[in-house]
Amino acid sequence: MINKADVVVIGSGGLGAATAYYLAKRGGLTVALLDKHDIGSQTSPRAAGMVSCVRKGDLMIKLIKDACRKIESFTEETGQPLDWVHSGSLKIARRPQDADVIAADLQRGKRMGLDVEQVSPDAACRLNPFLKSSGVVAALRIGDDRYFDPAQIAIGFARGAEAKGAILLPKTDVTEVSIEGDKVTGIQTTKGPIQAPVVVDAAGAWTRQVAEASDIHVPLVPTRQQLIVTEALEGARADLPMVRIMDAAVYIRPCQGGFLWGVYEEDPRFFNMKVLGPAFDVRDMPLDVDVLRRAAEEVKAQLPFLLTAKTREFRGGIPTMTADGHHILGPAPAVKGFFFASGCNVAGLSISPTIGESLAAWIVDGQLPIDLSPMSPARFSNKNWSDEQLQRDAAWQYRHFYGAV
Template identity: 35%
Template sequence: MRTKPDVLVVGCGAIGLSVAYNLAMRGMRVLALDRVGPGAQTSARAAGQSVIAQTDPAMGQLMHRSIETIAGFEDNTGVPFKYHQVGSIKYALADWSASQLSREVERARLLGADVSMVALDDAQRIAPHTNADVAVAAWHAPNDLYFSPPDMLAAFYSVAKKAGVEFQFGEDVSDIVIDAGKVAGVVTGSGRIDAGAVVMTTGPWTKELLARTGTILPAVYVRHQYSIRSGVPGIHPGLPSVRIVDHAVYARPVGANLMFGTYEPHPLEFKAVPKRAEDVPLDGAAIETALQKVNAVFRGLAGSSVVELRGGVPTMTPDGSYLIDEVEVARGLYFATGCNVMGLSCAPALGEEMAAWLATGQRPEVLKGFSIRRFADRNLSSDEIRRKALGEYEGIYRDTETAGHIRRYGALPGNMHAG
């Protein structure tokens, strides 16, 4: 008979695997459940980019530590984790976006990030697959890195197993058991599983599960997708990631191919999230539209071919920040969701902080700003939550001073719903 775990982690994406591993490293008995398998849902479909130029102090701290963890992973654990610390370039194509880049650099440097404005000639040298002549300004972050998401997921799964985490796959949680104001476990298709504490790291499926406790998460779910393209000349793994503020696009090498993605002006929104990420409907039209807007920046992009179209379901919140908390009516029931497309890149540090919280009973300082209680006095209607959260997705590359520069191309709002 299985020993009752100290902690049950529900959801084995990047954050769940990191939480489980770090809990086990603190000597706790950990059981991790997943409907499919380790990292088999949205995490595996992320872009796999770590961006050190954050402007929020908590996000900056989490990102810095996550990059350090990734860079030292193999030395510290003995488990291989391939990554490319080749930096990144961010371009502005207009005066308004150039001003934003300057603000980004100023704010990021205050948080200790190594990021600076660079001459366009230098940007061209660093990213020779681009045409800096069409840009107005650029910044460079030499310590940014990228990696293949499956590599991160496999690495954390491996170290978690080595640390003693027990895994159980093919389990669909249908209910949360609460006894006298404290979580007692969960119910799955194979029966009840008791645990001393439960951590929900179930991404876009968290909202439905927590609603069973009366906890309503201010979040919406959208499709994010990108294409892998062949035929772009000069692409190799040593090139930096490239982002363009004006059209919210990003690109990075995938071997000799190029990953090209965009944050759509009118993303497909899910009222009911598909149970499996492979069931997310994909449509590359918005990517092709964005490509036409920036093909002058990337040499040969216009003539490239789509090798693969990938998509997942990120969770968006009204202020673009995580939802990380303990459920008020169920002590010992924790959740970490609201990735706002930044779940994978900060997962290493988030797992450490969540494990510290459960082990000590004290919420770490860096997580305090992500409490759901920050919305308690805002009285947001469901329409306001939806509008603000969708705005965070569409405007992810804009700061508050450039919020008025909205892209007008893309699908119409009437085509936003699925499920």
């Protein structure tokens, strides 16, 4: 155990581990990466590992494009393995109003330099024969999209950070961020205090809990996300494009000779981490397979195999959702040295390389190479959401991640 550091990063998921890596890469800083559980063990390895490049705004497309480049060079950069496949994807509309969204996505994607093309329903089915054309109104092929093994990102960045001098402290629970006046002075942990002028709250599902222990409010809500990995299926190949059905918010991607699939449900379950208690581990999160059974029934005309494929793995994580669908990244407005890297909105792991590098630059240089003000915690300064309103807005963002009307 150490008693002093230049920067403490709380939480070793994708965002926290990437931030620690890029801080350590700068050199000359003592960086400590803490986690109340094992390093990289909570929500990140339970994610889908899908990279979606056509997003609702230009900023996210820029960030995702940069993240794609970093995913391609991950092993060369960090010295750690990362299995990824450049498969492309198909975004599917079943309603006329969602076809209009696809048309807008096509124009935005072209303007931002993405490999996008509107294809016929039959052409989409030829690209991925597990998709059927019944009920399909429009389809968008996105050539830039890819997927990766989610279990490798966080632990890879953490090990890469350690190789560059960062100190990893697993099973170290932070009880408070110490603040004197308006400045961070360190943290209190179950293993003793650590002095530090900069603390990054990247605690994932526990982000709000860490912040509120120091009287800092951050409006995000931990949300259950579930997915299934099927047994191997004849004809399934790693290079088949991923499929996203907009209005049902169902997604599939190849995985281990079968498919990984899940849904952003309309009425997600939210969690209060304080109520779950200090010993709670994401692997113990209560799952509900009926949610996925209903989703499979909803898309049976387009993805009939979901009703019959045998389950190899059923797992879930707890991503954090915000009311406006944007990450929470950067300094807390009223406390010098307190930074956030959270509010992933089910898109944290795929963008974590770019977020980590940007936040490291913000901490060390005091400025960013790109304007991330839409993600700043300061945007909440004049708003006071009740938990009920926050959950309503977060649920809407969750269900409408694919831009369905």
